[in-house]
Amino acid sequence: MSNKKIRWGILATGSIARVFAADLKLLPEAELTAVGSRRKASADKFADEFDIPLRFGSYAELAACPDVDAIYIATPHPFHKENTVMCLNAGKAVLCEKPFAMNAREAQEMIDAAKSNGVFLTEAMWVRFTPLFQKVRQWVTDGLIGYVRLIQSDFGFHSKRGVDSRVFRPDLGGGSLLDVGIYPISMASFIYGCQPETIQSSLRFGHTGVDEQAAMIFSYNGGKMAVLSSAITLWTQRETLIFGTKGFIHIYGPWHQLQKVCVHVNDEDTIETFPRLGRGYGYQALEVMNCLREKRTESTIMPLSETLEIIKTLDTIRSQWNFKYPTE
Structure with missing residues (x-):
């Protein structure tokens, strides 16, 4: 992998995925290979816009794709855990959009999946990497x-x-x-x-x-x-x-x-x-690719332990408000 481009897949096709895709195209070290959506038509439209060769009408197909090294998770917050764990279990490195998870329980499950599979995982808190x-x-x-x-x-x-x-x-x-x-x-x-x-x-x-x-x-x-x-x-x-x-x-x-x-x-x-390179989202991708080439499973810029502690802080704040989401 050290001498090859890192092959990326994007999971979801919303506005944040478009920003990431545009910035990823600015990086010569990266190859935007695949996109997955819940609807094939949406994946096709996104892929046509960003010249992506592989497009899938389900997230599971993207996770299983052998031509992808790393996946950017761009779904809404409540789906981060499910999508991330699926990709990690398929052996894919994951850059998961912030907030990393809905709560600390979900975040811990994601971290455990990364460690049990020996696969890279980090939170896409993009400003940190700039x-x-x-x-x-x-x-x-x-x-x-x-x-x-x-x-x-x-x-x-x-x-x-x-x-x-x-x-x-x-x-x-x-x-x-x-x-x-x-x-x-x-x-x-x-x-x-x-x-x-x-x-x-x-x-x-x-x-x-x-x-x-x-x-x-x-x-x-x-x-x-x-x-x-x-x-x-x-x-x-x-x-x-x-x-x-x-x-x-x-x-x-x-x-x-x-x-x-x-x-x-x-x-x-x-x-x-x-x-600033593009909108600034490419710097986190550069860190992911550096980690993969160095065979590291997490980033020192956004460590998983800190991500988990930040989620716990969010949980504490919401507990003061007695505020829970329907998915919890």
């Missing part, structure tokens, strides 16, 4: 802004889709926390390297039964804090600020256009702009 985020963590680790004590991060947008769309449907794992709240929560974990000791949270439910707006305060050992929020019915700045004893780092939003960072140290601002 040069910008890797540089920010290096600055924090090197102590550029001193001891970090506060993170402020938000992701809110006003969905123009109707109430029948995925983000408003409880049966499809809708709501702000799982859909976009995962970004600032994962950011806090990325910077602090651990989960909070205590969590305070508040939310507003919409008439479809999902959380349309959420706010959280995380407290950690050593006096560290994170103030986070998410929304699907209002616009927020969609930015991140990391405050330390010597200065701060300002990651300009929105999340899907991350390229510019301001580093404020010694009362001086330094603006850095980072290159």
Whole structure:
């Protein structure tokens, strides 16, 4: 595999799958070989758009395809576990869209399947893999802004889709926390390297039964804090600020256009702009392919142990709200 292109399959044909497919086509190391959908017509349409030779009218056919090395799971949240385990049992490496699973029980089952099969698995928290985020963590680790004590991060947008769309449907794992709240929560974990000791949270439910707006305060050992929020019915700045004893780092939003960072140290601002390949989704694919060539079964950038702990944090927040999804 080290001298050959990694052959990719995409499971599902929705909007996020289209973004990933477009970015994957920019990578010379990758070959987009196959796509699977619940309907053959949908697979054919997607395959025609992205020039994919193999197209299947079921996910099981894609998982069984011998001409695929790695599969990107792009189905709605409640189907991640089922689809991922199926692909892992078929011996395929898996990059599973975030949130990784609906709850910690599902996440553990997915991780267990990967380990029992000796197959690669990671969560597609794409922003982590970008040069910008890797540089920010290096600055924090090197102590550029001193001891970090506060993170402020938000992701809110006003969905123009109707109430029948995925983000408003409880049966499809809708709501702000799982859909976009995962970004600032994962950011806090990325910077602090651990989960909070205590969590305070508040939310507003919409008439479809999902959380349309959420706010959280995380407290950690050593006096560290994170103030986070998410929304699907209002616009927020969609930015991140990391405050330390010597200065701060300002990651300009929105999340899907991350390229510019301001580093404020010694009362001086330094603006850095980072290159971005396509929409930025290709960097996670590069990490998957590097891991496969090095015969690693997980990524150090998004370790499975951290993915599981983040899901447990999401579970804790939802337990404070007494909020369960119909699939649980």
